[in-house]
Amino acid sequence: MASSITDIPDQLLTEIFLRLPTPQDLTRVSAACVTFRRISTDRSFLRSFRCLHAPSLLGFLDLDGFHPAMPSTPAVRALAAAADFTFSFLPSHRRWTVQDFRDGLVLLARNIGEHGQPPVFRDLVVCDPLHRRYVLLPPLPHDLAASLEHPVSEACWKRFLVPLGEEEVVAGETTFRVILICKTSLAAFNFSSSTDQWQAAVPKDLNDLAFGKGNIHRRHYAYGCFYWDWVNFRMKKLLLLDTRKMEFSTADLPPGEWTYEGIAIVEAGGGRLGIFGFHCETPSDLSYTVARNKGESPTQWQMEKTISLDSRYKYFIKDATRRYLFLTRREAPSFYNELVGYFSIDVKTLQLQRVYHKQHYFMNEAYSYINFPPSLLSSRRI
Incomplete structure (x- = not known):
């Protein structure tokens, strides 16, 4: 006898829906009937679907607003139409500056001089x-601010969000964390929305870590730890902050001459670190090196792959997320030549793709917006 598709057991429908290729397909399925809607909006089902489907790159956020990524897919257009990247819902919304973006949330700081507050510890807001x-x-708190031994200028501080861990993503976690760190000393403070409190990192002296005068540069994140290049050491060492213990330490780079065009530390899987970077021998070749052993500071490395890029251009690593590595491209050989493209490399497939192009547009302080399109999967975090 012929039967309706709604007669299929829920368990089997769940397995079918988990195998839908895109979040957009799931959204269309959820509108088909009451049964499909009930299954596709179940929290446990959505957690499983998010695990199997990585969020997409939808655009970039900088001081000038939101810039949709290329190509202009339905998901990209839907986000540009649905989201408010002017932050008009914030009080005095024109007086905030973007500091970071992670997991659908934006961190902003009130512009200097507002309400006469000290310039270093400006008001911060996290928004969706x-x-x-x-x-x-x-x-x-005053006692934490007073713990600084010497006054530090506003320009020395960085503010950023801590990415959610895999377990937190699967659990549909709605909390967030913010870290405030000084670039010229090892002063750091951590805020957790679960406790609504600030705490200071474990104190550490630069000399104890074999660092002299210098400045932390690019920021990387992998497996619960932030890493920074230490400029005066020509990127031979990395400064490391464990966000679970809020403790500083150091990590060594793999052997070789790494160029100033940048490196990017990523999660290679199985608890191992991966590093993208350029070597002095062939500046147009991007290498991918993977640690053989697990841990925050591995000692054994293996060259996994070399990606040959167009030698007519100069490439610079700008950012990396769990899924994407981002590079800018300029006319060789000068650093000051006009930017002619912004590209991404999928960390898993190692495929290169142009994601943004605009004349005279410099993506130096742009934050990648990686999330699910406005749908069942882009649930509220705040």
């Missing part, structure tokens, strides 16, 4: 531009 919700962070 897609669902127009925000949380104003409490000020840093």
Whole structure:
């Protein structure tokens, strides 16, 4: 006898829906009938679907607003139409500056001089531009601010969000963390929305880590730790901050001469670190090196692959996420030549793709917006 598709057991429908190729397909399925809607909106089902389907690159956020990624897919257009990247839902929304973006959330700082507050510890807000919700962070307690031995200027501080771990993503975690760190000393403070409190990192002296005068440069993240290049050491060492213990330490780079065009530390899988970078021998070849052993500071490395790029151009690594490596391209050989493209490399497939191009547009302080399109999967975090 013929039967309706709604007669199929829920368990089997769940397995079918998990195998849909894109989030857009799941959205269309959820609109088909009440049964499909109930299954596709179940929290446990959505957690499983998010695990199997990596979020897409939808665009970039900088001081000038939101810039849709190329190509212009339906998901990209839907986000550009649905989200409020002018932050009009914030109080005095024109007086905030973007500091970071992670997991659908944007961190902003109030412009210097507002309400006469000290310039170093400015007001911070975390917001969700897609669902127009925000949380104003409490000020840093006086006892923590007083723990700094010497006054530090505003330009020395960086503010950023801590990415969610895989377990937190699977669990549909709605909390967030913000870290405030000084670039010229090892002063750091951590805010957790789960406790609504700030805490200071374990104190550490630069001399104890064999660092002299210098400055932390590019920021990387993998397996719960932030890594920074230490410029005065010509990138031979990395400064490391364990976000679980809030402790500083150091890590060594793989052997070889790494160029100033940048490196990027990524999660290679199985708890191992991976490093993208350029070597002095062939500047147009991008190498991918993977640690043989697990840990925050591995000692054994293996060259995994070399990606040959167009030698007519100069490439610079700008950012990396769990899925993408981002590079800018300029006319060789000068660093100051006009930027002629912004590219991504899929960390898993190692495929190169142009994701943005605009004349005279410099993506030096742009943050990648990687999330699910406005749908069942882009649930509210705040």
